[in-house]
Amino acid sequence: MKDTALRIADFKDSIFGVISRLAREHQAVNLGQGFPDFDGPEFMKDIVYKKMKEGHNQYAPFPGTPNLRQEISNYYERFYRLSYNPETQVTVTVGATEAIYLVIMGLINPGDEVIVLEPFYDSYVASIKMAGGIPVPVTMHAPDFTIDVKELTAAISPRTKLLILNNPHNPTGKVWAKDELEAVAKLTIQHDLYLLSDEVYEFLVFDGIKHIPTATLEGMKDRTITISSAGKTFGLTGWKIGWICANEKVTQACRLVHQYVTFAVSTPMQEAVAEGLKQLPDYLPGFVELYKGKRDSFYAEMKKLGFDFSLPKGTYFMMVPIAKHTKLNDVDFAMKLIKENKVATVPPSAFYLKSTEGEKFLRFCFAKKEETLRAAVENLKGL
Ligand SMILES: Cc1ncc(COP(=O)(O)O)c(C=O)c1O
Structure with missing residues (x-):
């Protein structure tokens, strides 16, 4: 064979x-x-049964149910003052893993370089390779897992198109400080790169620290592609509901890949996550x-x-x-x-x-x- x-x-x-x-x-x-x-949580399971009983069981619109996209947009506004149009800038995916794949497939041509900050979540490199891109590692040095800006600068070439940052960070548990994020953001602006900000642990921050979405940094809203996951936020990893918030051009690229990879994401789960997001302040x-x-x-x-x-x-x-x-x-x-x-x-x-x-x-x-x-x-x- x-x-x-x-x-x-x-x-x-x-x-x-x-x-x-x-x-x-x-x-x-x-x-x-x-x-x-x-x-x-029990309340999430109750909601999903209810949604199934109410008949939310056929294919959802391929970018995500209107309810869920609206609630995603609402929470970014409510928590971070970030405004995303649910029609054109929010896409629901099968977990953050599909989101990563769509962003990379939608942006990366064979030979394009992508900066990955190591240690990294392993699907980044796999997706880059499937797209024919070249992962370029930059090490977050122990014990505080900090980036050396000189090393990062040296890793950027004319072929670099995207940088992937994960905050809060798996596997180290690091939460990036504002000045560290700004140093990376500055370079992405200087070199006109996209920044994929994997924020699946956005709500798992402790000791009164506030999560800073990369898209809130000055000049970063348009070039940052933010992904997150209900699996992490609700401790329901098996539900596999994630999302991408990005500008219209990148959203369109991701949706074009999505329509041929999964087409639509589980309808009752999306409807339940929409309800769950409304309850975030209490939960x-x-x-x-x-x-x-x-x-x-x-x-x-x-x-x-x-x-x-x-x-x-x-x-x-x-x-x-x-x-x-x-x-x-x-x-x-x-x-x-x-x-x-x-x-x-x-x-x-x-x-x-x-x-x-x-x-x-x-x-x-x-x-x-x-x-x-x-x-x-x-x-x-x-x-
Ligand atoms: C940093 C990071 N990104 C993405 C994912 C994937 O999330 P999901 O289960 O929503 O696909 C994980 C899961 O462990 C993760 O740790």
Whole structure:
């Protein structure tokens, strides 16, 4: 039989699949998978049943249901004073993953370069490669995962078209400060680049810090393409409802790809997310409190176990340095932890193209039930 396509020739099973399989085989407590091991809010489930019963069950309009696009537009206005026209600037996607794919497929020609800040969410590089683009990594340096502006400047060439930034950041838990964002924004303006701002954890910020959407920075509204995900905001990752807010030209490009990739997104889920977004002001304080409690207690336990790192300000991840506990690299130490200590984590070197800094860390996900986190801590005491 003939070969499969060259564009996927160097794709492998993702690290998440490998770790989850090993975790099952060794009955390890799984803090590797980046999603909650508990259910999302009851009120959202009630709404989706209601929407199904009311008959919202046929294909939705391909850019998204009018209700959901309107509510997305409303919350950007309400929370950030950002104005997006729901008709021409908001598109609903199958999670943020499809959003990333659409933006890259809609913008990138073969040979175009895309700056990715490493460690990165792994679908960025896969989508860039499928588009025939070239990912150009710039490292966020430990311990604070900061960008060296000189390195970023040097990475930009006449072929650079897009820069991808993730804030709050998976896997490090970093929340970008305004001056850091402004430094990146300034370069994108100078070099006339698009900026894809992946803000799926926009509401998972702690300690009174305010999330700053990149599009709110001076001169950035038009060149920033913002994506987010109801999966993260409502702890309902399986619903796979995401969105893109962008200028009309980019929106049109994304929609042209979307109409041939998925065409339309689940109608009752969209209608339920529209209702959920209306309730954000009531819902968010409890949501943030829940995850903050998990972060604080798990962080305290990790400190007691001798892991030394600063408290993550956002997301549900901790990037934990391992050098005090082992001479092994991240992958070998992760394997050892699964097999000997029965705790699964993610080795972050898979999220780097250039630097080896990731070998000195493991990513722990604390979006887990108290009993899961307690069991992990008990098992880690054997270290
Ligand atoms: C940074 C980042 N972007 C995008 C996604 C994908 O989100 P979704 O589940 O909505 O496709 C994730 C999921 O883990 C993520 O961590």
